[in-house]
Amino acid sequence: MESDMRSIGEMGRDSGLGVSALRFYDRAGVLVPAWVDPVTGYRWYAPEQLGEARLLARLRRSGMPLADIRLVLAGWAGGETGLVPRLLDGHLRRLERGLAEAREELSTVRALLGHQETSMTTAPATTTARLTVAGGELAAALDAVRFAAGTDPELSMLGGIHFDIEGGALHLVATDRYRMAVARTSATGHDGGRVQATVPTPLADAMRALLTDGAPARLTVDGDKVELETQGRQVAGQGLGEEFPDYRRLSRLPEGRRLTLDVPALRRALAAQDGEVCVLTLTDTVTVGDDDSTGDRVGVNPAFLLDALAAGEEMLLEYVGPKAPLVLLRRDVEDAFSLLMPVSLEA
Known part of the structure; x- marks a missing residue:
């Protein structure tokens, strides 16, 4: 292995992608590490892959679909001068159409809200x-x-x-x-x-x-x-x-499975994360990191989860599904809980 190769943590920091995103793009065959340690499974990236990773980060932030990202990177690496601009222009047109459609729908929603406000009658509220x-x-x-x-x-x-x-x-x-x-x-x-x-x-x-x-x-x-x-x-x-907002409606969720949290261990692991997204692996316990177990995986903002964990020492996590909010339950404060929206692990 060459000494100037970057570890996955270094590549995540230098490219702006983050470790969980690099793992995702490796599994998707979009940005495959130059070398993987056969014993530890740890990923290493060649120096010339940094530019490709930074380009990938920009495409990801633009919301480009994964299929198009794959073609853009292939064209960029191969010196293709015709395909890449067409893909970029096509994506920009889709975004513009989507924005126009969103404006139209939101205008309709505003009109419906205005109609609802003028048509509803409510009893005077106690103040x-x-x-x-x-x-x-x-x-x-x-x-x-x-x-x-x-x-x-x-x-x-x-x-x-x-x-x-x-x-x-x-x-x-x-x-x-x-x-x-x-x-x-x-x-x-x-x-x-x-x-x-x-x-x-x-x-x-x-x-x-x-x-x-x-x-x-x-x-x-x-x-x-x-x-x-x-x-x-x-x-x-x-x-x-x-x-x-109507918090009662927002907190109305299906019942999920509850896992006891090792709060001190989670705090230590989350404090070591340097990106905006980390992966929680849920088996019988909750651990930080995308390991090879068969547990559920969910992306979270590590800083946000640390804030929630700072509120108590004895906590449970209720997991409903990968797209539903995570529910953190306090044992030491009556009826105390917090909801944390998951972060997508897909491009």
């Missing part, structure tokens, strides 16, 4: 609630969901923690579209209807900072105003005042 919660439980619930709060300025309604009060329960919810976390804590003092408010993350963080001694806390929601008081200290501010 005021005063309740008491255990400070320690509220702190744990905030910690369980905070990592999933959105930061996209284009989706300001997701930039906070949603407080959903109904009966004797307070649910806290956060989502950034790619993941969602939900936790529940018991509450007393509110006998009215359902009251909801989305608390901006800075205000939610200020609330959490008050909850240091576990003393009972009084939460007041009055329209868009939210206030928390404990031990003679209080913090108050305005809610986001925008409609939050």
Whole structure:
């Protein structure tokens, strides 16, 4: 083996493809390593393959189908000057047609939404609630969901923690579209209807900072105003005042198989990942890496999964299927769970 060959990790870092993508393209016969160790099965790439891998990464980001990628790479490697431009032009035309069709469909959806808003009649919503919660439980619930709060300025309604009060329960919810976390804590003092408010993350963080001694806390929601008081200290501010997604509908999933997670081992393995996608192999356990076992494989964002694992020490993973969200269940916080959208392992 030549000393200047790249390992799969080095090739993934230098090309922008990532290790899981390189493994996929090897199995698909698109970018085959120059040498595979017959003992360990470890892949090694020749120096001249780096340019091909970088080209492949760009084609992948453009959304080009795998069949066309294969032909482009073959033409590029063979010096073909006629086929490759035609393939690129054809892909661009498909993207433009797809964008035009998407605009048309979304315009129809907007019209349907407008019709629905004007035709529906709803009873006046309850907007005021005063309740008491255990400070320690509220702190744990905030910690369980905070990592999933959105930061996209284009989706300001997701930039906070949603407080959903109904009966004797307070649910806290956060989502950034790619993941969602939900936790529940018991509450007393509110006998009215359902009251909801989305608390901006800075205000939610200020609330959490008050909850240091576990003393009972009084939460007041009055329209868009939210206030928390404990031990003679209080913090108050305005809610986001925008409609939050129906988290109950989003979390309605078929029952899957549950696997106990070795949280410390998973954290160590995920911390060693340097790409945006890693592979989980699910057998009787959950491990990081695309091994040769017969278990299910699912792609995840390792940073997102690390965030979810940081929320607890005793956790279960519920696996519904390769396209369904992964469900991470907490054992130490009542009714706490998080959903993590999988990442496609296909080009």
